[in-house]
Amino acid sequence: MARRRGAARFAAGTLIPVAVWLIALPALGAVGFFTGSSFARPIGLLLIASAAGGAVAGSATGPGWRGPLAFALAFAALIWAPLLVVSSLPALAGRESLRELAIGLPLGFVLAYGLIGAFGSALSGHGGGEPHPGSGWARIAIAGFVFAAAGLLSGLLVAVVSSLAPGASGLAGFAINLVAGAACVTASAAGGWWIAGGSDPSGR
Numbered sequence: 001m002a003r004r005r006g007a008a009r010f011a012a013g014t015l016i017p018v019a020v021w022l023i024a025l026p027a028l029g030a031v032g033f034f035t036g037s038s039f040a041r042p043i044g045l046l047l048i049a050s051a052a053g054g055a056v057a058g059s060a061t062g063p064g065w066r067g068p069l070a071f072a073l074a075f076a077a078l079i080w081a082p083l084l085v086v087s088s089l090p091a092l093a094g095r096e097s098l099r100e101l102a103i104g105l106p107l108g109f110v111l112a113y114g115l116i117g118a119f120g121s122a123l124s125g126h127g128g129g130e131p132h133p134g135s136g137w138a139r140i141a142i143a144g145f146v147f148a149a150a151g152l153l154s155g156l157l158v159a160v161v162s163s164l165a166p167g168a169s170g171l172a173g174f175a176i177n178l179v180a181g182a183a184c185v186t187a188s189a190a191g192g193w194w195i196a197g198g199s200d201p202s203g204r
Contacts, residue, residue: 006196013057070123106155117147
């Protein structure tokens with residue numbers, strides 16, 4: 001039960017900044033909300049959404065403020081990296097091979113999610129599996145590895161989808177961005193499934 005709750009809450013938490021990045025910010029820009037303002041306004045909105053999403057995700061670690069605060073900080077500091085990868089997809093020239101995409105695109109996912117897992121685990125005290133397995137450093141390293149592995153698989157999915165329609169714009173480009181956004185949510189859900197196991201002795 002704890003693992004399913006963890007996957008659901010991490011997915012919901014990641015969906016908040018993904019939706020703001022892919023839908024809310026472009027919509028607000030289209031109606032002139034950012035006209036005459038600096039980059040601080042959209043960046044500030046994204047940071048708020050990321051922190052709020054991280055707090056939702058961190059609530060999967062159990063009652064109390066430590067888990068939500070830990071992942072609010074982790075998301076605010078790091079979730080922008082895979083989102084930046086997603087937003088760069090329409091700029092692909094179309095000459096990139098699948099091999100090149102598979103090497104370059106997943107890197108942002110691996111680094112961001114690996115650090116989110118390690119940082120969140122260190123601050124929250126949860127690392128997945130049995131409650132507090134092994135030493136603190138081992139717990140943090142395992143959590144970082146699990147999140148990084150989930151990020152790698154999601155990044156590879158983004159690379160494959162991007163290779164099918166490189167540089168796509170309009171509706172096709174938006175569809176690719178949605179798939180890439182779903183990959184971000186999936187990576188977080190996988191990491192949440194693991195890390196929430198430490199809040200339930202049964203590990204379910």
